[in-house]
Every structure is written in C-alpha cells, then in structure tokens.
Amino acid sequence: MKPNNMIAMILAGGRGSRLYDLTNKLAKPAVSYGGKYRIIDFPLSNCANSNINIVGVLTQYESIFLNSYVTMDSRWGLDAADSGIYVLPPREKAGEDLNVYRGTADAITQNIDFVDSMNPDYVLILSGDHIYKMNYEKMLREHIASYADASIAVIDVPKHEAGRFGIMNADVTGRILEFEEKPKHPKSTLASMGIYIFNWKLLRKMLLADSKLKDSSHDFGKDLIPQMLRDNRILHAFKFKGYWKDVGTIDSLWEANMDLLDPQTELNLNDEGWKIYTEDTNVLPQYLGPDADIKRAYITQGCEINGRVTGSVLFTGAIVKKGAQVIDSVLMPGVVVEEDATVTRALVADGVRIGEGCIVGKAGSEHITLVASDQVLSAAAREKETEKEKDTTKERTVKK
Amino acid sequence: MTTAFGIITATDRVSRVEGLEDYRPVGAFSFIGRYRVIDFMLSNMSNSGIDQIKIFTGSNPLPITEHVGSGRQYNINSKRGHLHVLFSKHAYAYNLYNTGITCYKDNIDVIENMPQEYVVLAPSYMVYTADYAELLQTHVDSGADITMLYQPVDTAREEFLTNFTVTLDKDRRVTNFELNNGAAKARNIFMDTYILKKSLFLVLIERALKTSSLYSFANIVADNVENLNIRGVSHRGYLASINDFQDYYEANMRLIDFDTADDLFRKGWPIYTKTNDSPPTRYLDTAIVKNSIVSNGCIIEGSIENSIIGRNCRIERGARIKNCIILGDTRIGRNTQIENHVVDKHVQICNIKKIVGDADFPGYVRRGDRI
Numbered sequence A: 001m002k003p004n005n006m007i008a009m010i011l012a013g014g015r016g017s018r019l020y021d022l023t024n025k026l027a028k029p030a031v032s033y034g035g036k037y038r039i040i041d042f043p044l045s046n047c048a049n050s051n052i053n054i055v056g057v058l059t060q061y062e063s064i065f066l067n068s069y070v071t072m073d074s075r076w077g078l079d080a081a082d083s084g085i086y087v088l089p090p091r092e093k094a095g096e097d098l099n100v101y102r103g104t105a106d107a108i109t110q111n112i113d114f115v116d117s118m119n120p121d122y123v124l125i126l127s128g129d130h131i132y133k134m135n136y137e138k139m140l141r142e143h144i145a146s147y148a149d150a151s152i153a154v155i156d157v158p159k160h161e162a163g164r165f166g167i168m169n170a171d172v173t174g175r176i177l178e179f180e181e182k183p184k185h186p187k188s189t190l191a192s193m194g195i196y197i198f199n200w201k202l203l204r205k206m207l208l209a210d211s212k213l214k215d216s217s218h219d220f221g222k223d224l225i226p227q228m229l230r231d232n233r234i235l236h237a238f239k240f241k242g243y244w245k246d247v248g249t250i251d252s253l254w255e256a257n258m259d260l261l262d263p264q265t266e267l268n269l270n271d272e273g274w275k276i277y278t279e280d281t282n283v284l285p286q287y288l289g290p291d292a293d294i295k296r297a298y299i300t301q302g303c304e305i306n307g308r309v310t311g312s313v314l315f316t317g318a319i320v321k322k323g324a325q326v327i328d329s330v331l332m333p334g335v336v337v338e339e340d341a342t343v344t345r346a347l348v349a350d351g352v353r354i355g356e357g358c359i360v361g362k363a364g365s366e367h368i369t370l371v372a373s374d375q376v377l378s379a380a381a382r383e384k385e386t387e388k389e390k391d392t393t394k395e396r397t398v399k400k
Numbered sequence B: 001m002t003t004a005f006g007i008i009t010a011t012d013r014v015s016r017v018e019g020l021e022d023y024r025p026v027g028a029f030s031f032i033g034r035y036r037v038i039d040f041m042l043s044n045m046s047n048s049g050i051d052q053i054k055i056f057t058g059s060n061p062l063p064i065t066e067h068v069g070s071g072r073q074y075n076i077n078s079k080r081g082h083l084h085v086l087f088s089k090h091a092y093a094y095n096l097y098n099t100g101i102t103c104y105k106d107n108i109d110v111i112e113n114m115p116q117e118y119v120v121l122a123p124s125y126m127v128y129t130a131d132y133a134e135l136l137q138t139h140v141d142s143g144a145d146i147t148m149l150y151q152p153v154d155t156a157r158e159e160f161l162t163n164f165t166v167t168l169d170k171d172r173r174v175t176n177f178e179l180n181n182g183a184a185k186a187r188n189i190f191m192d193t194y195i196l197k198k199s200l201f202l203v204l205i206e207r208a209l210k211t212s213s214l215y216s217f218a219n220i221v222a223d224n225v226e227n228l229n230i231r232g233v234s235h236r237g238y239l240a241s242i243n244d245f246q247d248y249y250e251a252n253m254r255l256i257d258f259d260t261a262d263d264l265f266r267k268g269w270p271i272y273t274k275t276n277d278s279p280p281t282r283y284l285d286t287a288i289v290k291n292s293i294v295s296n297g298c299i300i301e302g303s304i305e306n307s308i309i310g311r312n313c314r315i316e317r318g319a320r321i322k323n324c325i326i327l328g329d330t331r332i333g334r335n336t337q338i339e340n341h342v343v344d345k346h347v348q349i350c351n352i353k354k355i356v357g358d359a360d361f362p363g364y365v366r367r368g369d370r371i
Helices: A017-023 A041-049 A063-071 A104-109 A112-118 A136-145 A159-164 A200-211 A220-230 A250-261 A379-388 B038-047 B062-068 B100-106 B108-112 B132-142 B198-211 B217-223 B245-254 B258-264
Strands: A006-011 A054-058 A084-087 A122-127 A130-132 A150-156 A166-170 A176-181 A190-199 A235-240 A244-246 A286-288 A293-299 A308-314 A325-327 A342-344 A346-348 A369-371 B004-009 B052-056 B082-086 B118-123 B146-153 B164-168 B174-179 B187-197 B230-234 B281-283 B288-290 B292-294 B303-305 B320-322 B337-339 B341-343 B354-356 B363-365
Touching: A006 A041, A006 A104, A006 A112, A006 A136, A017 A250, A017 A369, A041 A122, A041 A130, A054 A063, A054 A112, A063 A084, A104 A112, A104 A122, A104 A200, A104 A220, A112 A200, A122 A136, A122 A200, A130 A190, A136 A150, A136 A190, A136 A235, A150 A166, A150 A220, A176 A220, A176 A235, A190 A200, A190 A220, A190 A235, A200 A220, A220 A235, A244 A250, A250 A293, A250 A308, A250 A346, A342 A346, B004 B038, B004 B132, B038 B052, B038 B062, B038 B118, B052 B100, B062 B082, B100 B108, B100 B198, B100 B217, B108 B198, B118 B132, B118 B198, B132 B146, B132 B187, B132 B230, B146 B164, B174 B217, B174 B230, B187 B198, B187 B217, B198 B217, B245 B341, B288 B292, B292 B303, B337 B341
Parallel strands: A006 A054, A006 A122, A054 A084, A150 A235, A293 A308, A308 A325, A325 A342, A346 A369, B004 B052, B004 B118, B052 B082, B146 B230, B288 B303, B303 B320, B320 B337, B337 B354, B341 B363
Antiparallel strands: A122 A190, A130 A244, A150 A190, A166 A176, A166 A190, A286 B292, A293 B281, B118 B187, B146 B187, B164 B174, B164 B187
16 A cells, blocks of 8 residues: 555553553553453554554553554554554663653654654654544645644643643644643643654654753653744644543543443444454354343443343443343453342453442442452542542653 | 365255345355354364365355455464365356366366365355364274264254265264155254365265266265265264255354354354454444344344344334344334344335244345335
C-alpha cells in the first residue's frame, strides 16, 4: 500500500495507577475495554484505517504482555511488506547506561535513530490509552494545507471541565496563539487530546535541544509545545468531533463501557468503514440458556449466560449461571458469576469467580466497586486511597 | 515419526441441500452463526499436527477459497505448512462424471509430490471433532491397509440415509462396506474419514478409473474389502453429516443445548475460523432472548427463542423469532414473526409480518431476498 510518509509513535508506557489492580501486572493501554477490545486497539486500528503503515509503540511500565500483544501486527492488518508495528522499550546504548523514558518527548528522543531509519516527513505522536476513532490522514491533510510546523488535535470540552485539560487558544484560522496547562480561568474550551503531528526535521532538532535542558521535564505538553510557541512557530489546532475518552479511573473505565449500551452512542463500533481490530479469539458464539434474561447489554462471543443481565458489558468468555444477576456492571474476560450470585455497579477484573450466592457491589453507590483477582475492594475504601494518591497516569515522568 | 498430509473433500457426496447449496458448497455453509462447516475438519487437522492440507472443492471453489484464504487462521505454520484449494480442471457438463476420483486424477501430480507417507481423507460436509494423530498411530500399530472412522448410531432408519455403513468382525476388521439402506436401526455410520498410505491411495485411484467412470473412492474401497486389511475405529461424541436441508437445520439446532455443545467443542481443541472483526452484540431494553446462540455484531431489539443468529444481524423491535437459523447480515423488521425457517444471508424482511413454517419441515428464505 502506498504510504503517506508519516509514521506513528504511540506512547504506551503509562501505568494508570488509579486503575488499581487492573494495572498491577498490565500497562494501561493493554487494559480490556468494550467486550472484546484492549484500549490500544483504538489508536492501532485508527493508524491502520488512516493508511499509516509504520507504527512504533513506546512501552515501559509492565510491558511484557503489551509488547507481545502489539507485535502481532497482522491483527491490525499492519503486516504488509512495507508495514509493521515496532516495539520500542527503553534500551541500553553504547557509552550510556540504561535510561528509562523521562517524559513523553524523551521517549521519542531516545528513538531518533528508529525514526530516522524510516525516513518520514511527518511524525504522528499518539497516546496508547485513549478510546476514540480518528482519521489521522485527514489531520495530516489539514496540517499540510495550513503550512504548520506542528498540529495538535483538540476537542471541545464543557466549560466547567476545561480546567482539567491543556487548553488551546486559537484564532479563527485555527492557528494556536496560546497554550495553558490546566488553567484556573480557561479562555477557551479547546482541549488538547495529546495527539500531535510534527515535521520530523524540525522535531528532531527541537528534541535534541530539549534533551540538553536541565530543568525540562522532556514532555510534549509542558516543554516542547510552549517552546514552539515562544519560537513563533505555526501551530495548528485540528478540531476533532466525536467520542473521545481517556479512562483514568475505575469509574471512568466503567462509564466508558456503559457508553456502549446507548444505541445513539457517538462511538459506533458497527461502522464497516472504520472497524476496530483486535486479537482473534477462538471461542464459541454467545450461548444464551433457557433461563437467560438479557436487557440493555453489550455481550461478546464466548459468553455463556443463563441468568439475568441488565445494563452491563460482558467480555470474552464471561459466564453468568442460573439465578445469578448482573446489574449495571462490567465483567472482564473469563469472569464467572456462579448460581444465585448478584453483581451490582461493579467492575469485575479478568478471571475472577464470584461464588455461589455472593453479593458484590451496591446499587446507588457513589463509586463503582472493583472486584480484583484476590480481593474485593469496596468503593468506600478506594475513595480513601484516592485522596491519598495523586494522579500519575497522564504524561507520566519517571525519576531515576 | 510417521507423518500424514490431509485431504478434505466432498466430491463423492451424492445428496444435495435444497436452497443453500445453490450458492455455495456445504463446506462453506455457515454453522451455528460463527463458523463454516469446513472449519471443523480444518481445525481437526491443524490440532492433530497436520499442516499440509489439500481441499478438493469440486466445481465451485470460490466460497471455500474466500473463507479459508491462506489458512493462517487455522494455526498452520505459514512457512512449513500449506493449505491448498484444488478443483477439477475439467468439470464435466454432465455432473455424474464429476466424481472425487476425476478430481484426484486431475490433480494427481500434486498428490504424488507430497513427501508424507500417509494421507488422511476427511469430509467437508460433516461436523465432528477427532484426533487424527491418535488415529494415525492406531493405524500404524494395527498394520491395517486402511483405517476408517465410524460412529455407531441407533437412528440409521431415519438418519444418515445417503451415508455408507461398515460392518466389523470381532477383530474390528471391516467385512462389509455399503450404503445405509435404512433397514436397521443400529448401524455403524462411516464418517467418510480414511487413513492409508499415499502409495495405496494412488493405486486405488488408478484402479477406480479402470473399473468405472462413475466410481467414487468409497466404491473402489468397497470392492476391495476382501483383498485389503481394512479396520474400523469407533468415534464417540457429536456427529453431523449434512446430506440434506433437514440435516443442516437439525445439526445446528442440536447445538443450542449446552451439553451437546460440550460434546463437540472440547477443551484444548480450538475450532478456528476467519475473524470478521465484528463488535460485540448490543441488546436493547426490549430484547427477549432465550435458549439461543447469537453471533457478534448484532443489534437485538426483538425476541429470539430457540434460534441461531449469524453475524451483523438486526432484529428490530417487536420481531419474534422462534426455531430459526438466521444467517449473517440479515434484517428482520419491526413486528415480523418468523418460525421454523432458515433465512439465508443479506435478507431483509420488513413488509411481510408473518412467515411460519412447519416444525417438522422448516422453510427457507433465499440469499439476498427482500420481502
């Protein structure tokens, strides 16, 4: 296939610590979502559907599973002769110690040799843990048409939420004049999605300069973009409309799953023209028994249901036995709900078995109950922990 | 180590499935929504370590070629393994001459060139799971010329009427090999699965050609029951032979039952198929689904009972489906009632509100129909 001289680099090193046990042994981009997918399937499928043939995946935190998952590039159709997914974890280099990725920009700096070997005109920087469908080729066309040095994808967010994001202030032509990270008094509602297109020659130069700065956090949002604005570079805001979610917490992961129950959801996964590809599992179709009662549910192959399921998303191989009830919950791959058990407003992690007659979760609870592999973490206990911990999921920097 | 290559074929089959077979050979029939019939034989071979497989398709190779592709989904090594779809180069206008034997003869060089000592022949119109590696070992240990797989049934009066049956002596040697005449209840139904040396296979093909232009491989084996040491190995578990429309319907419907499904789908014996990358199925507020098998990619607003729904189907509000097999990409419109039917792919039923067939003789809606 004819390439469009742009390669993608997906930042997939984040831990997602507010996902608790879900990310104990798994990087956040590998977390299951939407019945049969993993979060990273979204940017990878977007790349494949946008005619981007070369994708580098920068991994760091608990990368064993993620590395082996993305290496199977045939899953996303990226296995043609001129295509490929390349796993890029931190590595030891001649004359240097093993360096971890110190920030999002540093992760690219440490792989300049890789990008050079592909000789692209443009580099697309993506995050591995966002759920959305976007045509990056369209973004590239706009980038070229506006003679930009860099383009940033932005999404309109509600005014009261704008303070949580990096906010772009742009003129009518889309040229970005100002960038404010989590502003107290936002001047606009255009939030950065952490998706960038750079002209590689310029980015390369800027990365090398940034890597020498002692007080830089080597982060695209915090360092590179402000530097480009100071240099009076042309930064273009690419306006994205549609579904976009960065799932940082158990509640938001649950919510993102619940979004799929809505027939009017903006995230249309039935679109034949923009399929989301994923691992092919050799499981049976859905088996719905004589006592099944299913309403408002999103269910995938390999599930076996003979109980009541309402307002829930069931992942590959989930089993709900006779007399069991699953209400407003997410059952991750391989979860078994034994006879007469009840699961309400909960997110049950991979492979957990809810014993016969057990009751998990509570209707109307403020937070979603997380049922992880070996323990039931009640919503109340988690609330306490949340207060203690600060979010480190986005644009995480690791100190040596 | 003894090695075998596989041949999957249906060219000796004498019966026909009304309707569905107008569009594709039985091997390419949709099966319980997610699969095609041929997936089971291909998975049996792959799981048995056979990665050189020839599929003989008869006169219409397209639907099979389209589905199996390079064979990658069947877990066949992409360098050492090989999946090969073959068809008769001289399809005769008079179908009677298009036997399995003529198809083998047309591709005889392909068979001759196979490096493996043994060949496993399996049918593309049957559904069962069996370990051919075990069967091959039994064959070699027994010193037999041919080993045949069979299943004892007690329904031979009503079912398997165009299948062959085997009679065995107490040493499990086949003494009689003939078509099921429906005269007895209990018969050993031959599962159209043979293991033999490639050299003997080639000899029998030549002998069949000399004997009669209409001979099938089964005919020539039957002629040689006394000269050759032919042994039977009994199989247990789910078995379906899709000889006619009724067989197809029942083979599918039987698998709605969890326990029957356990008899076919065994642990450590995955059944591979081509992925369609369909999203999960969305059930809406008004959905009622009982005792059914549903594939991915569907949107279900109506009621489904005792039925099988293929990929990417839309069952609209108020629609009632009972005892049906609905193949992929079909839309059943609002308040439509369908009972006892097989509905082929890409069908839209919107204007007729009631299509009810006989429970004993289910009806059929053709592919692509707009009703």
